[in-house]
Amino acid sequence: MLKIIVVSDGIYGDRTYNTVKTEFETEFIQLEPPNDQLIDDEIEIPEITLNKLKEANIIISYVLHIDLVHEIVKKVHSYVDWIIVASWKGEGFKNQIKYDNVVFPYIMCDIEENGNPIFDEFAVKFGKPKVNLDISTNGELNDIKVVRSSLCGATFFVADFIKEKYKNKSIDIDKLPQEAGFKVQHYPCRAQKLRLFSKENQKELASTYHKEAFEKI
Structure with missing residues (x-):
C-alpha cells in the first residue's frame, strides 16, 4: 500500500489528510514555519521529521513558507516517488x-493519472472529481458512487447532499x-x-469540475 505524508506549516x-487516510496509509506532519527575522540562518528540519518524510511514496505539501518548501524538496525529493506541492504562488517560485x-497542480482537484504506476495508484482515487450516477429507467436516483474525490473531500460532501x-x-x-x-x-x-495568469479562478474551477463530474452518467 502507498504511504502518503501530508505536511503543513499552517492551517491547510x-x-x-482526513480524506486520503480512508484509502491509503497516511500521516500528517505539522512543521513550525521559520522565523523570518532569522532569514540568514539555515532552515533546519528535525532529523526525525526528515527520516519520516523520506519513507513516503508521495508527499503532499501544504507548506506556505517558500524557503521551507525549498528545503523539504531539496532534502527528500531523491528518496520519495512524488512530491505534490499544493500551496504555491507564482510561476517564478515553481x-x-x-x-x-x-508537481505543482494549479488546483488540487485538477490531478489525474500521468502514466506513472505510483502516481496513478493515488490519482485514480483522489484528484479530479469523478462520480457514477445510478438512475432508474423511470428517472429516479438510486445511488451515487464517488469514483474519485477531490482531496479535500468535497466530492463526497456533494454526493451525500444529492x-x-x-x-x-x-x-x-x-x-x-x-x-x-x-x-x-x-x-x-x-x-x-484570485485569478492567476488570466485562468479561471480556483473556486470557479472547483465548481466547474464538480459540475462536469455530475454530467457524466
Whole structure:
C-alpha cells in the first residue's frame, strides 16, 4: 500500500489528510514555519521529521513558507516517488524547483493519472472529481458512487447532499450538474478566488469540475 505524508506549516492540509487516510496509509506532519527575522540562518528540519518524510511514496505539501518548501524538496525529493506541492504562488517560485517527481497542480482537484504506476495508484482515487450516477429507467436516483474525490473531500460532501435530497425521487438530469457545482461552494471550498495568469479562478474551477463530474452518467 502507498504511504502518503501530508505536511503543513499552517492551517491547510487537515482535510486532505482526513480524506486520503480512508484509502491509503497516511500521516500528517505539522512543521513550525521559520522565523523570518532569522532569514540568514539555515532552515533546519528535525532529523526525525526528515527520516519520516523520506519513507513516503508521495508527499503532499501544504507548506506556505517558500524557503521551507525549498528545503523539504531539496532534502527528500531523491528518496520519495512524488512530491505534490499544493500551496504555491507564482510561476517564478515553481520554476525554481525543477525535479521530474515534483508537481505543482494549479488546483488540487485538477490531478489525474500521468502514466506513472505510483502516481496513478493515488490519482485514480483522489484528484479530479469523478462520480457514477445510478438512475432508474423511470428517472429516479438510486445511488451515487464517488469514483474519485477531490482531496479535500468535497466530492463526497456533494454526493451525500444529492443522495439525501433525491434518493428514490425523480431527478432533473439537466439541472443536477449545476446544482452539484453550486453545492461544492458550501463545503466551503478553500480554493483561491484570485485569478492567476488570466485562468479561471480556483473556486470557479472547483465548481466547474464538480459540475462536469455530475454530467457524466
